[in-house]
Amino acid sequence: MSELKLNNPLIEQRADPWIYKHTDGYYYFTASVPEYDRIELRRSRTISGLAETEGTTIWVKHETGWMSANIWAPEIHYIDGKWYVYYAAAHTSETRDGLFDHRMFVLENEAANPLEGEWVEKGQVVTKWESFALDATTFEHRGTRYYVWAQKDPGIPGNSNLYISEMENPWTLKGEQVLISRPEYDWEKQGYLVNEGAAILKRNGRIFMTYSASATDHNYCMGLLTADESSDLLNPTSWVKSPEPVFATSEANGLYGPGHNSFTVSEDGKQDILVYHARSYKEIEGDPLYDPNRHTRVQLIRWNEDGTPNFGVPRPDTKLVNAD
Incomplete structure (x- = not known):
């Protein structure tokens, strides 16, 4: 397997990164911007090209009321x-x-x-509580579309848990909304009790769901839930949580708080790529949310003999002369 010849960081000051390769041959990129005031899109034929193109603003926050502040973690589907x-x-x-x-x-x-045309607001995705909710993702499996998100259950201590539901359409949930993960281990409870930022990778007869845990400083890390592809995804017992984080701070490589990831594929479609953000320093002045230096980074995913993903550790920052 060849190495991934890409600069890290790929794109500076872009947190919660999402890279999607479409059937048109383009990669599409979106992420939280430091100002938290808009949604931008980029597209390129190559992953490295995403770093070289300017973002196109497709939507700007409202002046007041809902959608008027802290625009976080956009994903394009x-x-x-x-x-x-x-x-x-x-x-x-x-x-x-x-x-x-x-x-x-x-x-x-x-x-x-999607960099052209009109973006129409379809409104709020309504859940069974009116409470803190964020980091939605969606995926299709065996003819059913699912929605996964993080939310505060008023009856459960902590900040956010992970939930799954079927979808009636791309902006409406239907049926039961099921809790599939809540912070249990110490590494999920550093600073805050957080499970958030889910991403889906379907391989080798299983559905792998990564998520991020703890505060957004150097304690931030990635956990993993695994379900058999033939299981009932709305049954909480179908999802098995790994007891240790699968991707975490590397003091040796100078990368801190890796998380809020997504997945994409190499340009030949043969290699799975982890997309994530991390900082290059540990000490943060003030609130980590307002430190802009969570940069978008990428690296190859290895696969263990048992068919499970091996994310390794965050690789050191590199600047290649001829990145491809």
């Missing part, structure tokens, strides 16, 4: 011939400051190229 962007946004008003007051929202675009 192509579903039934249309483009959708899922994102979290907070509420601001005279009495609400927008911090940790998020709900989940959806944009839709019918254009072939």
Whole structure:
């Protein structure tokens, strides 16, 4: 297996990165911007090209009310011939400051190229609680579309747990909304009790769901849930949690707080790639949320003999002369 010849960081000051390779041959990239005030898209024929192109702003936050602050973790998906962007946004008003007051929202675009056309607000994805909710992702399996997200259950101590539901359409849930993971281990409870930022990788007869845990400083790390592809994905017992983090800070390589990942594939489609953010320093002045230097990074995923992913450790930052 060849090495991935790409610069790290790939894109600076872009957290919660999402890279999706579409059937049109383009890679599409979106992420949280440091200002938390808009959603940007980039596209390129190559992964390295994403770093060389300017972002196109497709949506800007509202002045007040819902969707007026802290626009976090957008993801772009192509579903039934249309483009959708899922994102979290907070509420601001005279009495609400927008911090940790998020709900989940959806944009839709019918254009072939999502950097063109009109993005239409489809509204909030309504769940069974009106509480802090974020980091939605979606995937299809055996003819059913699922939605996975992080939310605060008012009856459970902590900050956020992971839930799954079927979808009626790309902006509406249906049926039962099931808790599949909550912070249990010490590494999920550093600073905050957090499970968030789920991403799906289907390989080798299983569905692997990564997620991120703990505070967004050097304690941030990735956990893993695994389900058999033939299991009932709405049954919590189908999801087995790995007892240790699968991707965490590397003091030796100078990478801190890796997490909020996504997955993409190499340009030949043969290699799976981990996309994530991390900082290059441990000590942070002030609130980690307002430190802009969570940079987008990428590296190859290895596969163990038993068919499970091996994420290794965050590789050192490199600047290649001829990245490809």
